[in-house]
Amino acid sequence: MNNLRKMLLPNRSGSHSLSTAFAARSGSGKTTLLTELVSQARKDEAFKETRFVYVSIKQEHLFGEKVPVVTNVEDLLKKMEKEPIVTFYPLDAGYYEEDIDDVIEAMFSIADDVKGGIVLMIDDANVLKGFDSRGQPSPSVKKLTIAGRSKGIRGVYILHRISNLPRLMNGNISGMILLSISPMDLPYSKKITGIELDDLLPELVDYKWAYVDLIDNTIHRFNPVELKKS
Numbered sequence: 130m131n132n133l134r135k136m137l138l139p140n141r142s143g144s145h146s147l148s149t150a151f152a153a154r155s156g157s158g159k160t161t162l163l164t165e166l167v168s169q170a171r172k173d174e175a176f177k178e179t180r181f182v183y184v185s186i187k188q189e190h191l192f193g194e195k196v197p198v199v200t201n202v203e204d205l206l207k208k209m210e211k212e213p214i215v216t217f218y219p220l221d222a223g224y225y226e227e228d229i230d231d232v233i234e235a236m237f238s239i240a241d242d243v244k245g246g247i248v249l250m251i252d253d254a255n256v257l258k259g260f261d262s263r264g265q266p267s268p269s270v271k272k273l274t275i276a277g278r279s280k281g282i283r284g285v286y287i288l289h290r291i292s293n294l295p296r297l298m299n300g301n302i303s304g305m306i307l308l309s310i311s312p313m314d315l316p317y318s319k320k321i322t323g324i325e326l327d328d329l330l331p332e333l334v335d336y337k338w339a340y341v342d343l344i345d346n347t348i349h350r351f352n353p354v355e356l357k358k359s
């Protein structure tokens with residue numbers, strides 16, 4: 130299986146189809162890289178029937194004007210009938226967690242009918258309650274992490290720090306996509322994934338990135354993606 134499929138393809142029984150963690154400092158190119166990976170996935174036949182839902186707490190997306198933006202679950206479900214990629218903006222800062230829980234539950238409600246599976250990407254998830262090494266995320270986030278794969282739903286958590294990953298995700302993540310990360314993340318990362326990232330860290334500069342395969346215990350290094358002219 131190619132790396133892109135390992136990173137993003139929902140597969141109800143595949144070993145590489147647990148959640149993906151996408152971690153790097155603010156401004157290091159996460160949203161840009163994620164957008165490029167989704168656009169590459171759209172060209173890969175394996176993702177032909179896959180639906181992508183991009184939740185942006187910052188209310189920004191780089192998919193271009195053709196990708197619809199919705200702000201409630203009803204519109205999300207309606208748009209997903211036709212559109213391969215839909216962006217969701219939670220509007221009320223007082224209710225981010227509830228809004229995202231609603232999105233997760235809605236994905237579970239339709240998952241059996243979405244043959245190609247659903248990739249549910251939550252950007253800047255680190256602002257949500259429970260996203261730290263000692264935190265408890267909501268029951269819906271837990272459900273996505275633990276039961277998502279069997280339903281063909283793949284969670285992608287985009288975070289500033291590896292240590293934003295709640296402990297319960299330990300063992301429920303099949304890969305990490307990393308850009309520039311903080312040295313402070315190394316001990317926690319080693320503890321939850323067993324993988325030493327000390328040698329990799331200095332290489333992750335200038336938008337260079339890596340995919341850490343936690344199933345095969347391998348690290349794949351990549352050059353920066355090229356910026357699309359908009």
Ligand SMILES: Nc1ncnc2c1ncn2[C@@H]1O[C@H](COP(=O)(O)OP(=O)(O)O)[C@@H](O)[C@H]1O
Nearest residue numbers: 154155156157158159160161162336353354356
């Ligand atoms: N591969 C790249 N090459 C050049 N500039 C990039 C690249 N990726 C991101 N950038 C620039 O870096 C800035 C931050 O990117 P962004 O994807 O928003 O980061 P993040 O989501 O991690 O905060 C943007 O101005 C973006 O254009």
Ligand SMILES: [Mg+2]
Nearest residue numbers: 159160161252
């Ligand atoms: Mg971003």
